[in-house]
Amino acid sequence: MVSGRGGGGGGPGGRTAQARPRQSDIARAAGVSQTTVSLVLGGNKAGVVLAEDTKRRVLEAAESLGYAPDPVATRLASARNDMLGLFTFSATFPTEVAHSYYPVLVGVEEEAAALGQDLILFTGSSGAASRAADPAAVRRVRVADGCLFFGRHVPTEQIERLARDGYPFVYIGRRDELGERVPYVGADYVPASAEVVRRLADLGHRRVRYVRENDDAPASADRERGVLAGARECGIDTDGLVVRTDGSDITAERVRAWRAEGVTALVTEETDTAAALSALTGAVEAAGLDCPRDVSLAVLGDPPASGSAFAHISGFTVPRREMGRRAVRLLVELVTGDPGLPAPPLQQLVPCEPVPGRTIGPAPSPAP
Amino acid sequence: MVSGRGGGGGGPGGRTAQARPRQSDIARAAGVSQTTVSLVLGGNKAGVVLAEDTKRRVLEAAESLGYAPDPVATRLASARNDMLGLFTFSATFPTEVAHSYYPVLVGVEEEAAALGQDLILFTGSSGAASRAADPAAVRRVRVADGCLFFGRHVPTEQIERLARDGYPFVYIGRRDELGERVPYVGADYVPASAEVVRRLADLGHRRVRYVRENDDAPASADRERGVLAGARECGIDTDGLVVRTDGSDITAERVRAWRAEGVTALVTEETDTAAALSALTGAVEAAGLDCPRDVSLAVLGDPPASGSAFAHISGFTVPRREMGRRAVRLLVELVTGDPGLPAPPLQQLVPCEPVPGRTIGPAPSPAP
DNA sequence: CTGAAAGCGCTTACAG
DNA sequence: CTGAAAGCGCTTACAG
Incomplete structure (x- = not known):
């Protein structure tokens, strides 16, 4: 048997802990059975009819004792504890x-x-x-x-x-x-990503690079799917569109080379690591390109921090x-x-x- | 009585829930009592000695039944619930x-x-x-x-x-x-606030304004106490040092007037509302003052957001x-x-x- | 070394 | 309208 109530604990003041009141304490105080207490306090799902006076006495006793049901016991007994x-x-x-x-x-x-x-x-x-x-x-x-x-x-x-x-x-x-x-x-992610590509297409962009991370997360797969769908729909070249990276190979030179090829818009994705995003923004900055004057830039998902230079980056937010x-x-x-x-x-x-x-x-x- | 096992619930798939094995099932399978199962599986804190063969049989049965203890029952039976x-x-x-x-x-x-x-x-x-x-x-x-x-x-x-x-x-x-x-x-807050004032004094500041909120929170009281202590210690004028505000009366004109009076440093506090802080930074900006060239600025507590113009404001951080x-x-x-x-x-x-x-x-x- | 029994604090048929 | 009793699945003295 467990020692149970009244035991140590030593509350904030080091004072001896007072045991929490339980239904049986209320029952004693109100002069009813523990079953009745449970009925009164437990929402009475079975629709049992109770005397008003009984209810009142039980509720008063519960109040004055500071009763709170034990959710562990509740759950063990009923399979619910909210x-x-x-x-x-x-x-x-x-x-x-x-x-x-x-x-x-x-x-x-x-x-x-x-x-x-x-x-x-x-x-x-x-x-x-x-x-x-x-x-x-x-x-x-x-x-x-x-x-x-x-x-x-x-x-x-x-x-x-x-x-x-x-x-x-x-x-x-x-x-x-x-x-x-x-x-x-x-x-x-799929339609939102497609929509970003559509916006770019509407602004005249025809050659785009989508810089995504080497990641098998469903989120990444979805975004790529959306980008490809949007590109096909809008007549954007899908050849070489998707670029996978761990971040290290996205350099200023590479971005300049894309520009030279006629790429006018860059899209990347937000992830936990932000590897692709920070590599791409870093490379764009290092290349001395201005957005959107020299090249358009969008991110699929929220930008990493509101303090960064790319706080006002275009794209979409995840409805977290x-x-x-x-x-x-x-x-x-x-x-x-x-x-x-x-x-x-x-x-x-x-x-x-x-x-x-x-x-x-x-x-x-x-x-x- | 509750219907108990095997009942509905309808898990994620809406599939019928399978009853979980319990200690009594293991006991039956292993030919021992439920108590013994508990002893074998429960870490055996009491240091009870058990026959190796009994242990083995129980563990095998538990394994083959895929037993997992019910944390709800465990917690109800033991006094604490962690x-x-x-x-x-x-x-x-x-x-x-x-x-x-x-x-x-x-x-x-x-x-x-x-x-x-x-x-x-x-x-x-x-x-x-x-x-x-x-x-x-x-x-x-x-x-x-x-x-x-x-x-x-x-x-x-x-x-x-x-x-x-x-x-x-x-x-x-x-x-x-x-x-x-x-x-x-x-x-x-007290020593940290005093320290900020000391830093200002070390840099030659002698007239300071501490713009705090009209708030009785202990945090606010502590910061003011620290500011005053630091000021006294460093020979900073405490006359008019503390300015209480709800934010509305901290204007560009007022900040300019302070400058005209010879005030060279402004200190404010961070709160939930950021009323004082945002009023003061707004007024400083509106007055066209540069920090720290024209006036030094410090905040007691973290700045509100890393994206703001005052992301690099001096002061201290709360060790939350x-x-x-x-x-x-x-x-x-x-x-x-x-x-x-x-x-x-x-x-x-x-x-x-x-x-x-x-x-x-x-x-x-x-x-x- | 092992088991029967009480108990944790509830809920829920069931019987008055 | 209310109470006695069984039960949820465990732990823990206690008695063999």
């Missing part, structure tokens, strides 16, 4: 990608609060020791009714285990590798906040969903918002 | 003050992960309806072993109730109003991340602390880091 998990696959909150992470969190938090859900933050690995591979890490999420997953390095096997057990979860970000029944909320919101909404639907009812769309894409910016302009004469 | 709460007194995560909030969260999350604690995020009010005054809102935190409080508008009464019950909590940010036994981790870390450490000490052992320092101040910046320079001639 808590949602948010699991990130990194040792800590990504400091580097603060700009991309925070808005998601804001959206998640907003919608969770709106839906009366608390949020439990889990991290992939605890301390330096255990890696994200630790199976126990992912398993912990089961304390919540359902969980949001967010991040690059996904322990597929662990997640599949959860899926097999019917545990509700939603990915933030598109996932290919897990099949078509895996719920996610992603950004709709809305993705967070939608992911929560979907997760709650999965958690509360009646198995008989039609399921909500499991895989959702949120439109990206075009950013006019100041780095796109009419195509200059083909050769400088 | 969850820490983080309660913020605002409807949602502060979007405006993302820059000041996020680093704290990073620190909290880092240290919590390092100490094997999960994090529950609570917000003061859920949705638009309930205000932070809602007693139930604060009460919810009791589900965690202890809680961090963060934000300006603090429902003192609710917190005192927690304190009385011996519930462990720690404030992030200094708190005067709650007495000397209230645990907090704050920024050490370290505050988050320390707060978690203190809280865990309070939660796990042996009441017999000496308590850790309940009120801790973390040093601020000086930021050289580019807006402080030698004092120009007293009159322009």
